[in-house]
Amino acid sequence: MTDLLAPLKFKPSRNYSLTGPEKDRAIEDGLVSAEWYQTPIDRKVLKQFIKRTDGPAIRDFVIWMALLVTTGAGGVYFWGTWWAVPFFVAYGVLYGTSSDSRWHESLHGTAFKTRWMNDWLYELASFMQIWNPVIWRWSHMRHHTDTTIVGRDPEIGTMRPPQMILMGLNLIGLTSVPRNLLALGRHSVGRFTDDERDFTPESELPRAVLSARIHLAIYGCVIVSCFVWGTILPAMLIGLPRAYGVWLLPIMGLPQHAGLAEDVLDHRLNSRTILLPLPLRFIYWNMNYHVEHHMFPMVPYHALPALHEAIKHDCPKPKGLLATWRELFPVMIRQIRDQNHYIHQVLPDGAGAPNFGPRQQH
Amino acid sequence: MPWIEAISADDIDRDDVMRWDYGGRTYAIYRTEDDEFFASDGLCTHEKVHLADGLLMDYEIECPKHNGRFDIRDGSARRAPVCEALRTYPVKVDVGMIYVELPD
Numbered sequence A: 001m002t003d004l005l006a007p008l009k010f011k012p013s014r015n016y017s018l019t020g021p022e023k024d025r026a027i028e029d030g031l032v033s034a035e036w037y038q039t040p041i042d043r044k045v046l047k048q049f050i051k052r053t054d055g056p057a058i059r060d061f062v063i064w065m066a067l068l069v070t071t072g073a074g075g076v077y078f079w080g081t082w083w084a085v086p087f088f089v090a091y092g093v094l095y096g097t098s099s100d101s102r103w104h105e106s107l108h109g110t111a112f113k114t115r116w117m118n119d120w121l122y123e124l125a126s127f128m129q130i131w132n133p134v135i136w137r138w139s140h141m142r143h144h145t146d147t148t149i150v151g152r153d154p155e156i157g158t159m160r161p162p163q164m165i166l167m168g169l170n171l172i173g174l175t176s177v178p179r180n181l182l183a184l185g186r187h188s189v190g191r192f193t194d195d196e197r198d199f200t201p202e203s204e205l206p207r208a209v210l211s212a213r214i215h216l217a218i219y220g221c222v223i224v225s226c227f228v229w230g231t232i233l234p235a236m237l238i239g240l241p242r243a244y245g246v247w248l249l250p251i252m253g254l255p256q257h258a259g260l261a262e263d264v265l266d267h268r269l270n271s272r273t274i275l276l277p278l279p280l281r282f283i284y285w286n287m288n289y290h291v292e293h294h295m296f297p298m299v300p301y302h303a304l305p306a307l308h309e310a311i312k313h314d315c316p317k318p319k320g321l322l323a324t325w326r327e328l329f330p331v332m333i334r335q336i337r338d339q340n341h342y343i344h345q346v347l348p349d350g351a352g353a354p355n356f357g358p359r360q361q362h
Numbered sequence B: 001m002p003w004i005e006a007i008s009a010d011d012i013d014r015d016d017v018m019r020w021d022y023g024g025r026t027y028a029i030y031r032t033e034d035d036e037f038f039a040s041d042g043l044c045t046h047e048k049v050h051l052a053d054g055l056l057m058d059y060e061i062e063c064p065k066h067n068g069r070f071d072i073r074d075g076s077a078r079r080a081p082v083c084e085a086l087r088t089y090p091v092k093v094d095v096g097m098i099y100v101e102l103p104d
């Protein structure tokens, strides 16, 4: 029988630290800053996809804000009654889950054409995520350079064996929120982990300290106002939604890379596109087109469905959310005892030859 | 500092960038919407990715890998993660051909 407590007892099968032996191995084996497979696409066609415009993101931002204000106001109005629950459920998802994709898109600078709009959204969404905007920018850059390369990628969400219980607790932010707050606390006094120093240039650290202090000061004001008014309502609106509203994020986000190959140089093998209905794509700003995003990070979220159509002949056939989890969950359970097990993505007939990378050349 | 004949101006669309390899090095040649031409080193200073695969927006080239940006007029770094400036080169157009002035 599978021991579900095993993830709490086991150490990861490999050393996922960015400063440990796997880093050196990755460098030696030529997996670092390597050349990745990219589906050939006509430059004129690609230019249509990468073109920047403000319109779609302004529209979606206004809708998002309107929904946040409406559901938040409803929650406040009905506070103290059961009627507040559905409002806060919706508000929480719009805050705790949606802010992740807004953070991501503005980090890439692809949401808007106008630069200050991207920068402003990035700061706002980082705050909502309880993430240091400086550190996470550099973390994500590394994730794009060395996606799921062990010893290099700081954003491997499901290390082997998968920490099933911790992931379950995280559906309501029970590990991520305290961890994020502690990280802000560390950063605010100039303390950074070895991993953070590995991917963040030294010159950026003072800005990271300042950002952490500003974020903590705002959270401090929220806590003070809770005491002054004798209610947790302010925290229900700012801060706590990152916990009670984050549950949908791992459901849509973990499949981005979970259960797939490590140490390959082909996003078709280590990333996963899933098909989602429109409301979920709005919440997730099309980040379900994850293979496409990694292959062509210049393409804005609103052009990803069109890019998907243009390159799907070369990529694994995507599944819906339920079908994806039906395939993924048993694999994660099996990885608890068999850490060499993973899903081998199947490429369609006629697709470009997979780039397994130097370690897995078949 | 010799002027080297690079490519025909007609080879690049307006508002686009093109790769040009010469003497074992790679360069990027830009043509703006207003029909101005510029040239720079072809590889991003962040992680050596070809800028010719990037997106030209006015006077800024966006790198295709991490969306870092440079000003093509002077090579200055305009958006993280690029921190180091890009080397630029003088360009002239003569009878439809683009010439780039490269160091000896």
Ligand code: FES
Pocket: B044, B045, B046, B047, B048, B049, B063, B064, B065, B066, B067, B068, B069, B080, B081, B082
């Ligand atoms: S390689 Fe150009 S921004 Fe990173």
